[in-house]
Amino acid sequence: MSKHGDLKAILEQEGFAVIPDFFTKEETAQILSVITNADTTRPTFRKAKDLFAIRQFLKEIPEVTGKIFNDKLKNxxxxxxxxxxxxxxxxxxxxxxxxxxxxxxxxxxxxxVDRKSEIPGFGPWTTKQNQFAVQPPLELLQGNFTMRIHLDDTDENNGALKVIPHSHAKGLYRPETIDRNIETETICNVPEGGIMLMKPLLLHASGKTTNxxxxxxxxxxYSSSNLPDDLNWSEQYAIF
Structure with missing residues (x-):
C-alpha cells in the first residue's frame, strides 16, 4: 500500500484527515504572492474588518491554479x-x-450552481451575491470531499476547525441535537503548508482568533457527479 493508500478509508470512517507539511514554505509563499498581487475590486472579493474572502477563487485568479495543482497534488x-x-x-x-x-x-x-431550476430532490434554494445555491440529494454530498489548504499555522487560538468525528455518517444532523455525552470534539490543528480533508456532512465549526x-x-x-437536467456547477475546474 502506498503512503496515502489508507487516507480514503480514514476519511470515510472519521469524516476528516490532516496531512501536515504537504506544500513547502516556498510553495505557500508563491501562492500567497499571486493572491497579494490580484485585483481585489471585483464583486466576488468580500472585504470586511474581520474577513477577506474571494469566492470562485480559482476562476477569479486563474494564475494560482498551477501553483496549487502541481504534480504532487494531482498525484x-x-x-x-x-x-x-x-x-x-x-x-x-x-x-x-x-x-x-x-x-x-x-x-x-x-x-x-449556475441557475435555479425546479428539479426533484433539489431544494431549498438560496441566492447570495448573485450565486445560486441549493441543497442536493444527500447521496451527491456523500460522494464529495473538501480540501482545505492552510497557508498559516492554525490551531485553536486562531480559528482551527473543530469537528465532531463520525458525524458525517448520520445524514442530516442538526447542531442543536448534538449529544455532548456521546459526541466528542476534535480540534484540527494544521501547520502552514498542511492540508485537511473533510466530508461535507461532517459537523464543523471555528472559533474566534485570540492570539x-x-x-x-x-x-x-470536489465532486465526481454530473448534475441533472442541464443544471451546471457555477464553478468547474478539471484537474486531470
Missing amino acids: FISEVFGNKYFVVKSIYFDKPGQSNWFVAYHQDLTIS DRKRRVIHIE
Whole structure:
C-alpha cells in the first residue's frame, strides 16, 4: 500500500484527515504572492474588518491554479480518490489576526450552481451575491470531499476547525441535537503548508482568533457527479 493508500478509508470512517507539511514554505509563499498581487475590486472579493474572502477563487485568479495543482497534488488526488473528481467550488479565506469572527457548528449542505431550476430532490434554494445555491440529494454530498489548504499555522487560538468525528455518517444532523455525552470534539490543528480533508456532512465549526495571528485558508470542494437536467456547477475546474 502506498503512503496515502489508507487516507480514503480514514476519511470515510472519521469524516476528516490532516496531512501536515504537504506544500513547502516556498510553495505557500508563491501562492500567497499571486493572491497579494490580484485585483481585489471585483464583486466576488468580500472585504470586511474581520474577513477577506474571494469566492470562485480559482476562476477569479486563474494564475494560482498551477501553483496549487502541481504534480504532487494531482498525484495525491489520483492516488487517494481516482481521476474522476473535479473542482466544483473554491474560496479563499483570510481571517485577520484580531478577528472576532466565528462559525457555529454546521454541515455543508449546499452546492453552487449556475441557475435555479425546479428539479426533484433539489431544494431549498438560496441566492447570495448573485450565486445560486441549493441543497442536493444527500447521496451527491456523500460522494464529495473538501480540501482545505492552510497557508498559516492554525490551531485553536486562531480559528482551527473543530469537528465532531463520525458525524458525517448520520445524514442530516442538526447542531442543536448534538449529544455532548456521546459526541466528542476534535480540534484540527494544521501547520502552514498542511492540508485537511473533510466530508461535507461532517459537523464543523471555528472559533474566534485570540492570539493575533492570521489564518489564511484555500477551501476547495470536489465532486465526481454530473448534475441533472442541464443544471451546471457555477464553478468547474478539471484537474486531470
